[in-house]
Amino acid sequence: MRVTVIGAGAVGGALAALLDRAGHEVSVTARGDHAVALTESGLTLDGGFGAHRAGVAVVARVPADTRLVIVATKANDTAAALAGVDVPSGCPVMVLQNGLGGDELVRSVLPGSPVGVGLALFAASLVGPGRVTVTAAAPLVIGGDARSVAVALPVLRAALPERVDVSADIRGAQWTKLVINQVNALPAITGLSVQQTVADDRLRRVLGAAMAETVAVGAALGVSWQAIGPVDAAALRPLQAPGAEGVAAGEELARMLARGMGDVPNPASMLQSIRRGRVTEVDQINGAVAAAGRAAGVATPVSDAIIALVHEVERTAAFVTPADAATRVSTTQD
Structure with missing residues (x-):
């Protein structure tokens, strides 16, 4: 089957390589040195899903014989990535992104296509042009439009070494993933890995507060709340406790997630964007929490402070020390 991956970065690149290994014809969109490397040398995958060199076709437009499109760009790049790629009318689409709102945008741009949602629990890094490393092997959860799921499920299950689960309530699953994705912003602010962030008492408290706020x-x-890997409604219930008790429960959840990542440093996607001089997904992750909080009448001082800090690092290219980051978020809450 011809599968086209729009955005062959870390997650998209890992999936493209796995799909190629499973015997599918894979086309990808990419840019810059990464696109050149893919064209000249192929896509090299290593790490938690094993090693594979994939021969993928780098395209500017989606080939007419494509039977499944996977949108794996950063959420903030979605509109630009879809402009001019000419997805065949009615072709099923699976959107694999962090945060909220990406699937709604794809539906608005591609009204004739059934659109599903994928939530990748595995961690991957684009370590160089044409090179992707899976730093933590984990499952994939999909849901949404039944027509998209029906096409994508057997394809993805054949390609991924870990299991692929189907969620009956993808919105609830997205919100559970949004809690997990709170690990994403502090590495972008400080330059530390997720594991280093969780190991720092000051940053772990901020992370716990962000999770409890979400x-x-x-x-x-x-x-x-829907189960995403080890995180389910029971795991999130203690975070609803008021004040310090909810924050402490968030810290414990962060510890559990860090343990599951193993020893290979996980930079998280936002820090990868910062290192490449690109805009992060903070508005689609932490910004989604803040926007939803305003709609629900819930104050989100932690999210607001984190958003401001990430945007500061985007502008200045200068990381903030853990002590300063913790102090500035704490001051905002007071």
Whole structure:
């Protein structure tokens, strides 16, 4: 089957290589030195899913014989990435992104296509042009439009060494992933890996507060928390406790997630963007929490402070020390 991956970065690149290994014809969109390397030398995958060199076709437009499109760009790049790629009318699309809103945007741009949602739990890094490393092997959860899921499920299950689960409530699953994705911003602010962030007492408290705040917003909206890997409604329930108790529960959840990542440093996607001089997904992740909080009447001082810090690092290219980051978020809450 011809599968086209729009955005063959870390997650998209890992999937493209796995799909090639499973015997599919894979086309990808990419840019800059990465696109040149893919064209000249192929896509090299290593790490948690094993090693493979994939021969992928770098394209500017989606080939007419494509039977599944995977959109794996950063959420903030979605509109630009879809402009001019000419997705065949009615072709199923699976959107694999962090944060909220990406699938709605794809539906608005591609009204004739069934659109599903994918939530990647595995961690991957684009370590160089044409080179992707999976730093933590983990499952994939998909859901959304039944027609998209029906096409994507057997393709992805044949390609991924870990399991692919189907969620009956993809919105609830997205919110659970949004809690998990709170690990993303602090590395972008400080330049530390996720594991280093969680090991720092000051940053772990900020992370715990961000997670508890996200759970509070989701609860106010009536979100039905869905299981994403080891995180389910029971794991999130302690984060709804008021004050320091909820923050402490968030810290414990962060510890559990860090343990699951193993020893290979996980830079998270936002830090990868900072290192490449690109805009991060902070507005689609932490910004989504803040926007939902405003709609629900829930204050989000932690999210607001984190958003401001990430944008500062984007502008200045200068990381903030853990002590300064913790102090500035704490001051905002006071």
